Amino acid sequence: MWRRYGDDLYALLVLVVFSFEALTLGFLTWGFALSAARALEGGELITILVASVAVTALALITIGSYVIAYHMISTRRERNRRVRLDEWTGRWVAVLFEGRTPPPGPLSSEGVETLLDLREHLTGAEGERVESLVRRYDIGGRLLERTALDAPGRGLVRLLRPLRRRRLSGRLDALESLAKARLAQSVEPLLRLLDDREPAVRLMALRSLARSLARMPEGRRYDRAVLGMAEAVMTSEIPAGAVEEAMLLLEGAAPRVLGIILAASPADQRAGLVARAIDAVGRLKLLGLAEDVGAHVADPDAEVRAAALRALGRLGMLPKNAAAGLADAMGDRVEFVRVQAARTAMLLQPEVATPALWRGLGDESWWVRKAAAHGLLGLGLNGPDLLQRASRTHPDRYARQMALQVLLDAGRLDAHQARVLREAV
Secondary structure (H helix, E strand, C coil), X not given: CHHHHHHHHHHHHHHHHHHHHHHHHHHHHHXXXXXXXXXXXXXXXXXXXXXXXXXHHHHHHHHHHHHHHHHHHHHHHXXXXXXXXXXXXXXXXXXXXXXXXXXXXXXXXXXXXXHHHHHHHCCHXXXXXXXXXXXXXXXXXXXXXXXXXXXXXXXXXHHCHHHHHHHHHHHHHHHHHHHHHCCHHHHHHHHHHCCCCCHHHHHHHHHHHHHHHHCCCCCHHHHHHHHHHHHHHHHCCCCHHHHHHHHHHCHHHHHHHHHHHHHCCHHHCCCCHHHHHHHHHHHHCCHHHHHHHHCCCCCCCHHHHHHHHHHHHHHCCCCHHHHHHHHHHCCCCCHHHHHHHHHHHHHCCHHHHHHHHHHHCCCCCHHHHHHHHHHHHCCHHHHHHHHHHHHHHCCCHHHHHHHHHHHHHCCCCCHHHHHHHHHHC
């Protein structure tokens, strides 16, 4: 309570003291300048000097007063806003869990914000009740209206067209609120916004679309929405990194959308999009798409090959259609592909993985040697013995040093043993 009123009193005190000092100095400067002008008979030059000093003092007073007043007003408004948010949160909790009557509309901005926050965090029966409240107040329709651009026109509308950019922040705020609302009715309008001329709007629309599709009930509309999103991300100008983020937000809808993207023909796929989609499969641990990922292990694009190998390593399983490609990738011409292959080679049969990793331990790349050493160490119960044998008998000196270093880092050797073996190497 003291902090609440102490800030206002402090700001008011500073404003009063600053204004009093500035006015006092201004009057003193004015009086001194006029006296000097009369004594020196400076004429117009002295008058200009006096006026300049007076204007400077007035400008300083104005700026200082504005800064302090702005601080007071903004602090008070933010404090009042937090109080209203807490009040609305308590009101919605009473409606949801105590059976209170919902408040009449239209809702204030704080009421909409707190309701959407609850919509974002609550699931199950409570989430459905929040969604019914969102539909009751037509929050989704109002937010969709805010996301649309003004219709093109002539005359005055054309002259004011540059002012549309001022609405960009409002459109982005509305899209962020739609992401919290997760309404089925917003899916189709959001699909159209993926072709918007503003890059920021396209990115926020994709994010909102993914979150809305994740909560959409299954049915014919859901099937059309899944197909529409897959086609949109393959044809729109949205960066592949943003597409991967959206795939991670799809939740239960991710397997279907990612399956469509991975199954598309190369002519329908944008550069980098397939690699990002494969990375999303690995991050989401979608085991059902392992064969779709395995089909890209031998892809002509090195980035796609590396992404497929990385995703299979995260999935922890190797489909039949990827075994041959993984073995061949140990000798790939691209370094980062060989690195991913060495990290994933432990998924091969031991009789295939052991010689492949042994050869990888002598690779010219330091990163490939390190990944191969860790791969040998992870080959079941025989892994540590294989790596110790490599540290003594591998024909490549750098391979022996790498094997020794990995054994030491893994705690398989003590310092004395490592020193003896290093001297032998």
